[in-house]
Amino acid sequence: MTNPPPGERMRAEIAAQPDVLAGLVEHRSALAEVAARIAAAKPRFVLFAARGTSDHAALYAKYLTEVHLGLPAGSVSPSTTTLYGAEPDLTDVLYVTVSQSGGSPDLVEATRSAKARGALTVAVTNTGDSPLAEAAELAVDVAAGPEVAVAATKTYTATLLSLYLLIDAVRGGTAEAVADIGELAAAALAAEGVDEAVARLRFADRVLTTGRGYSSATAAEAALKLAETSYLPARAYSAADLLHGPVAAVDKDTAVVAVASAGRGGDAVREALEVVAGNGADIIAAGSAAADVPATLRIGLPTTAEEIAPILEILPLQRLAHGLALARGGDPDAPRGLSKVTRTR
Template identity: 70%
Template sequence: MTSQNEPGKHMSAEVSAQPAIFAGLVERRAEIAEVAEQVRRRKPRFVLLAARGSSDHAALYAKYLTEVLLELPAGLVSPSTTTLYGAQPDLTDVLVVSVSQSGGSPDLLEVTESARRRGALTVAVTNTADSPLNQAAELSVDIGAGVELAVAATKTYSATLLALYLLIDAVRGGDGEHVRNIGELAQATLDGSVDAVAEAVRRYRFVERVITTGRGYSSATAAEAALKLAETSYLAARAYSGADLLHGPVAAVDAETAVLAVTSLGKGGAAMKDVLDVVHQRGADVLAVGSAASDAAAALRIQVAESAEEVAPILEVLPVQRLALGLSLARGGDPDAPRGLKKVTKTL
């Protein structure tokens, strides 16, 4: 069933809306800073992040931010340890951040309620201010992306990244300097990547197997890229960190493999150079995406506007979303309504 006879129109509009959403979210930085101040006063010793789906990739990004910028240990929650196995660890002085675009996942709700009972400071980061998750958490951050009509998350994912960055940056005492013009950078990225994305759609229209890879902060973008390609174009897409790719999976890379490599300026992008050299030597067709794409060993490159490395994932994902949209349409699909998927997936 197509989206009102125009496949992809919602996803296309929502991708294009992101620069304005980013600018609006930055303008609301003071609201997020108030939440951050309460976190700072509690002085958490550890951070746990709970999420599912695309939000799980946003949580992975937040894990890197927490460990690098706050120098606090951080981990990703396995909700089933609470919902299926009933584990009740002591979470005194622990910050639990639950990330959910809808705020309606029963397992995340249970994790948040349980964590709060066990002494954690709980923060919900959602796109639905009146959601059950927001009500369950002690504090909440509204990402303010507006209603998302396409099943595949685009604007809610990127806005979640930005909201998490603003929160963590404020906890460390930052002033949001690196994202002050993020809306302009996002628009420049979307405008400047149109031709390269179109060429990538033509080049990879008939591919069936894709590996996505990145390092550091960009690991989250690689994971989200694999999910978007799988859910919109039904591709067999698998994400690996650049380091893990060389520890075995590279053996499966050959001339029939398309590799989407996320590489932006900074330590993570620099660490991808050796990875791409190896993959390129194995004959893989490499598509490099990021602000360091021009220096990558690749068959095709999609350049992204330069930014501080810690905020690059907010920009890197934009042409990836456009690529997923274009491939889905080129392959006869409707990315607004992928088969077998719903907007909110409820798991226990």
């Protein structure tokens, strides 16, 4: 049996996302019991535990939680439990652990500890029989199907959508905003400008990604994808944080990938991009508001409710990472030093 061409696994999983997302919406009733348990518990705040790509999905969920549920939300450091033995009181806390594999020992241990200290624990994972799903009181299956490429693509967007559907169900929503998410995702994957962006970034030495609000998660995930597939030193900043110092290091030799979608976050990112453009940076803007911000290249996407945009924004940027890895002579299916499941303690 011959091996597939370089990047074929990642390419196929990127292409599968419209069907995966449409299927999640169709079967969203599977989340009803978990949502009902959360609503009945009336948590006083929400904590998210995650690593890597899943941590970016958790950042997205943090925005959803605070904006749509009106609950304070934060990101925990599993090592405070696994390395330092901290035992904070988690009575009446909702503790959500996000992990596509559900196999990292530190996340499993931290979840067990949170449950023992009074939290209602929920595992959000693509592996229903994982140690994490068994450790948590409740579990959400993101139903992306097997993902064999090392770089997470379909599990990331499926996790975003699962978290949106869960939080929407907790607040009694009808998921109307994502009714046609499969069609929107197909349109986002077909967006023009990605091949030109690959050509512009092929010889880049450093890349900065930025976004604001919900899109901060997209900027973080895009930087990770570029780093792990193309070995580019990519750094993500919130557009607000960018103006608090790092913008001074941006010049004509800096490539900037900016995420700008219709809404308050897209409006807020414009100010930072005006400063970045003034420094001479090469700006690639992606999103439904890409036409409204300073940029040298724009990748336009369908307009949606702002809280849905991150599910679509990352799609052309996954294509960018895939294409750039191949253009630079690499294989995005075999990034050096990485494996599909990362086990930390």
